[in-house]
Amino acid sequence: MQDIDWSDFQVFLALAQSGRTGDAANLLGVDATTVSRRLKRLETGLAVALFERGRDGHQLTEAGEELLEQVSTMARAAAKIRDGAEAGEGLSGTLRISVSEGFGSWFLARHIPDLADAHPALTIDLVASSGFLNPSRREADIAVMLSRPRSGQLIARKLSDYALSLYATQDYLDRAGTPQRSEDLITGHRLIGYVPELVYAPELVYLDEIHPGLRATLRSSSINAQHRLIARGAGLGVLPRFIGDADPALVPLLPQRSILRSFWIVTHADTNSLARVRAGTEWLIDVVAKHRSVLLSR
Known part of the structure; x- marks a missing residue:
């Protein structure tokens, strides 16, 4: 077996979660050609085919399913290491919250400065649009959705x-x-x-x-x-x-x-325990609890 660049496993994980080369490239901040090249290098190094290519994107092979379980464990371990660093230095990095257009612009926008003030080193993306980013594909750290997702490695709870x-x-x-x-x-x-x-x-x-x-x-x-x-x-x-x-x-x-x-708060199982995701989730639950009368009214 050839030597493997461990960063290639990140490419594999992104493609396994998104299913498409372009989506994986967007998640990683690289171009699609780089994703394809590094996936080929990983498959050559492991001497197995990890995906079947089809009209609907990339589907994991049996070998890919086995590798996904191992790489997901690695990702969770890395997340815990980052979590410990965040706890010691204060929250940093980027927290992306996906919400519906109305909830984001009419409700959350007036309260989210409090979260920013509490964590000044944290970059907060409030994506308020007609549609939701997909936590399964790591497009968002937290999504506030209109229904409970029925598939994916997701953690969901009713918000309000x-x-x-x-x-x-x-x-x-x-x-x-x-x-x-x-x-x-x-x-x-x-x-x-x-x-x-x-x-x-x-x-x-x-x-x-x-x-x-x-x-x-x-x-x-x-x-x-x-x-x-x-x-x-x-x-x-x-x-x-x-x-x-x-x-x-x-x-x-x-x-x-x-x-x-109803609103549902949704996170990915692999990132749910990250300090910044946990802080964002707790803040959302708290701010909605304090202002529930605004959501229900009369």
């Missing part, structure tokens, strides 16, 4: 429920009338909501819960854009209460038709 309601401006209601029942929304009102083909989680499908068959005719993939449309009097739509109740221009409607959803 949150409530949503239907909102409009008083100006819109003066023009179009105030709906008293969900049936009143069928005609005479413009509904604002998501673009159906671009909904990244089934938990974001709301209108059928207000009344079966309702359809938005003014649509956006962005909850912040939807809020601005509603606030401009363009129509009525469903918003999380931590957004809708924070805007004094909006009037909540049909309280009997409120909607409940």
